[in-house]
Amino acid sequence: MNWKNWRKPSVGLAAAALLSAQVLGAANIASAAEGDVEVHLLGINDLHGQLDTTSIVSDKPAGTAPVLATYLKQAQAKYEHSLLFHNGDSVGASAPISSLERDEPTLEWMNMMGFDVGSLGNHEFDHGIAALKAQLKGGLDPKEGKVTHKGVNFDYVNANVIETATNKPLIDPYVIKEVGGVKIGFIGLVTKSTPSKVAPSGTAGVRFLSAEEEVAAVNKYAKELQDKGVETIIVLAHDPASTKEGATTGEAADLAKALPANSPVDVIVAGDNHALANGEVNGKLIVQAYSYGTAFEDIKLLIDPKTGDVTEKSATITTTFQEGVKPDADSVALIKKYLEKHPELTKPVGTTDGSVTRTDAYNNEAALGNLIADAMRTADFGDKAAPADFAFMNPGGIRADLPKGDVTFADLAKIQPFGNTLVKLTLTGDQVKKLLLQQWGTNADGTPNTKTLQISGLKYSADMNKPAAERITSLTTADGTPIDPAKTYTAVVNNFMAAGGDNYKVLTEAKDSLAGPIDLDVFYKYVVDTFKGGKITAKTEGRIVNTPAAGSEKPDADGPATAPSTPSIPSSDFISRANFVSKLVEALGLNAVSASSSTFTDVKSDAPYADAIAEALNAGYIKGIGGGKFNPDRSITREEMAAILASALKQQLPTVNANSVLSAFDDASNVAPYAKTPVAQLVQAGILTPGTPGSFLPKDTVLSSDADSIIELALAASGS
Structure with a gap:
């Protein structure tokens, strides 16, 4: 396929539209029949009690309950007929403002907002069925016995969790809502992997x-809903799904395929993996709106009032950017009430000198990685056992550095924002070694894909000149005792890793598995208990000793020889090097050469992006990576993007003192030499902004939506 005939999102659209919404396209563009009732289902998923947490989306602040509330209320005011729903994990893995009160603040917020229906997520089971029922129906929460829940004012539904004592659904399997004279049925489901995501006590008394x-x-x-005159049916399935390059996949998509093609189910709302989903599978619209209140879905249904059938359906996902939005006053007051109850949340937990960072964590030991792994190893799993022997932290889960100066809970939340559950496993010494070997993967194009685990309780040496299977030359406990291949050890990881994420597949073979607390809660407690409000310290100390490969390739003009692999983030869509170049070439209107002009050995002439790469190479915008390769499928980093853009804009960028401009960033030393001037020029021109406050994050990968916006800003700044 030639890239010039390849359908790609246009960067000519307004940046705000690109960043704030994604709409299902041509599948349902027919005009609605006269007299159809228009209903909008406004929903969220995976809120996780992030009432006061600001997230960074496309370099902009987004989220918090007050901002989300404003967006939802504005949408409700705009539509004559609407319903408000949530699709599970509204509680659990929550920010401390909610978790310290057993998520009563989040439940109170949903009551205040007037939600119409909700479903169960796996985190609703974190503390067992009694706690779940107390949250929903009211009563004393059994965990610590300190919080009395008021109960929710709206319907919860679930059809696939069965109480073993009665062999009946735990709660009502479905509910009917009437709006605008039409009836809509909601059936609830939760991911079947829930038992592996929570402690055994969490699902005691039920089966899935x-x-x-x-x-x-x-x-x-x-069928029961149809018998009651309901033809519009929505499944609130807290099952993972994602839509990429027009294809929607995941458990929710598998469910859609398994249902009959003529099933009366119209929409399946997904959840759990914090991703974007917006596509049709087997006639069912599948939708998911990221997580943490950073987005919401607006599902538009046109319903024939005579038959009750859906005649048209589509969805828009809107990001809840904070800029220009007045926070909802009632939500602000609710947060203020609970912050006053827990003043410790707004006080610094310590200070740093700016040296506790994740620098090069994908390839080597990092100070912040050591701190997090040490915290994980001390986690209390409620089993009255001693701390685990080891802890392992995947580098992709470390999302920010500790800032220089005061450190608050919010700073810790930026570092570990995913709300992962910690899991204690029993591994043999042989499995521990296999786990370390699985750090060194290979991309489809043959390039290295290294994800170095940050470790606690052990140390090892590795010779990068050897094949991966022979690379570890020594492996001991922290005190130097050799690890016995036949002996069993306990190890703490997060649930993403325990499930085999990031290719750590040996963890799925662990003998025992015990789910425990949330990673952020453990990290917060460890910092408070260890440093007692003083200086937070951590350093590299020889836990990992790598012997570099001889003759390691040096970077060419637009990228390092080995860049960090894309971190695993359920709510993200990173852009590859090839796709970024394709977008840029399309925006610039280049059309002079063909793929035959490309000299990269890993770019096939029939690849959809081949012509674009040839165009960029001919124009001098790219020079590729050592060894005659371009690495088209690898995610592009922020500094690589800067180098390519600067080459494209050439004299249209300002002359700068790179060191002076970059001095504003705590991680200026992490910017590769080839990228220092391009990054400084684009920052000075207002085209690139910090990845997080005070940091540029040069090695971070780039979202597709970010690329669209940045290319548009670059063209506008250059006057093109």
Whole structure:
């Protein structure tokens, strides 16, 4: 396929539109029949009690309950007929303002907002069925016995969790809502992997339907709804799904495929993996709106009032950017009430000199990685056991550095924002070694894909000149005792890793597995208890000793020989080097050469991006990576993007003192030499902004939506 005939998002659209919404396209563009009722289902998923947490999306602040509330209320005011729903994990893995009160603040906020229906997520099971029922129906929360819940004022639904004592659904499997004279049925589901995501005590007394049983249950309840005159049916399935390059995949998509093509189910709302989903599978619209209140979905349904059938359906995902939005006063007051109850949340937990960073964590030991791993190893799993022998932290889960100066809880939340559950595993010494070997992967194009684990309780040496299977030359506990391949050890990891994420597949073979607390809660407690409000310290100390490969390639003009691999983030869509170049070439209107002009050995002439790469190479915008390769499929980093853009803009960028401009960033030393001037020029021109306050994050990968916006800003700044 030639890239010039390849359908790609246009960067000619307004940046705000590109960043704030993604709309299902041509599948449902027919005009609505006269008399159809227009209903909008406004929803969120995976809020995780992030009431006061500001997230950074496309380099802009987004989220918090007050800002989300404003967006939702404005949408409700705009539409004559609407319903408000949430799709699970609204509680659990929460910010301290909510978790310290057993998530009563989040439940109170949802009541205040007037939600119409909700579903269960896996985190609603974190503390067991009694706690779940107390949160929903009211009563004393059994965890610590300190919080009394008021109960929720709206319906919760779930059809695939069965109480073993009664063999009936734990809660009502479905509910009917009437709006605008039409009836809409909501059936609830939760991911079948819930038992592996929470402690065994969390699911004691219930069982989860198998995939086949789940499909049968949906069909059964859909038939019951039809018998009650309901033809518009929504499944609130807290199942993962994502849409990339027009394809929607995941458990929610598998459910859609398993249902009959003529099923009355119209929409399946996904959740759990914090991603974007907006596409059709087997006639069912599948939608998911990221997480943490950073976005919401607006599902538009046109319904025939005579038959009750949906005649048209589409969805828009809107990001809740804070800029220009007045926070909802009632939500602000609710947060203020709980912050006053817990003043410790607004006080600094310590200070740093700016040296506790994640610098080069993908390849080597990092100071911040050591701090996090040490915290993980001390986690209390409620089993009255001693601290674990080891802890392992994946580098992609360390999302920011500790700032220089005062450190607050908010700073810690930026470092570990995913709300992962810690898991204690039992591994043999042989499995520990296999885990370390799995750090060194290979991309499809043959380039290295290294994800060095940050460790506690052990140390090792590795010779990067050897094949991966022979690379570890010594492996001991922290005190120098050799690790016995046949002996068993306990190790703490996060649930993403425990499930085999980032290719750490040996962890799925662990003998025992015990789910425990949330990683951020453990990190916060460790920092408070260890440093007692004083200076927070951590350093590299020889836990990992790598012997570099001889003759390591040096970077060419637009990228390092080995860049960090894309971190695993459920709510992100990173752009590859090839796709970024394609977008830029399209925006510049280049059309002079063909793929035959490309000299990169890893760019096939029939690849959809081949012509674009040839155009950019001919124009002098790219020089590739050592060894005659371009690495088209690897995610582009912020500094690589800067180098390419600067080459494209040439004399249109300001002359700068690079060191002076970059001095504003705590991580200026992390910017590769080839990228220092390009980064400084684009920062000075207002085209690039900090990745997080005070940091540029040069090695971070780039979202597709970021690329669209930055290219548009670059063209506008240059006057092109």
